[in-house]
Amino acid sequence: MSEKNLAAPCGIYCGACRQYLLSKKGLLEERGYKQGCKGCRIRNKNCTFIRRDCPALKKRELEFCYECENFPCQKLQKIDSYYQEKYSVNMIGNLKRLEEVGVKKWLQEQEKLYTCPKCGGEICVHDAECYDCGNKINPNIE
């Protein structure tokens, strides 16, 4: 598995995504979901809203949105606002950090951020919940 698999081009950390974690933990059926996801770059499809509409990402001309001359474009700003409001995730901030520290370090930071302080398990950002012990937490909120 390439190290970039869990770093989506739009700045989402797939390792904390509901679709990814439910699939990884075999919880899809139990939670009433049909389809999981193995991460943006493996799935090679249209996850994140942006990709299906963005020719540059679709054609894989760019690895990350921060490389784009239009960064942060309106579409990205829109989804970033939605994610900030709903999940307290700052995608544009994530992309800036990605550019600053590189994908390897960023992934380490994200993995640490979404590790449950109670049990060391994995936190889903969409459900604000540790899927290993049920701890209700969104680590982006102090």
Ligand code: SF4
């Ligand atoms: S659904 Fe999107 S954010 Fe979630 S794991 Fe797949 S590509 Fe990543």
Ligand code: SF4
């Ligand atoms: S910032 Fe650039 S690469 Fe990213 S979605 Fe917008 S146009 Fe596409």
Ligand SMILES: [Zn+2]
């Ligand atoms: Zn836990």
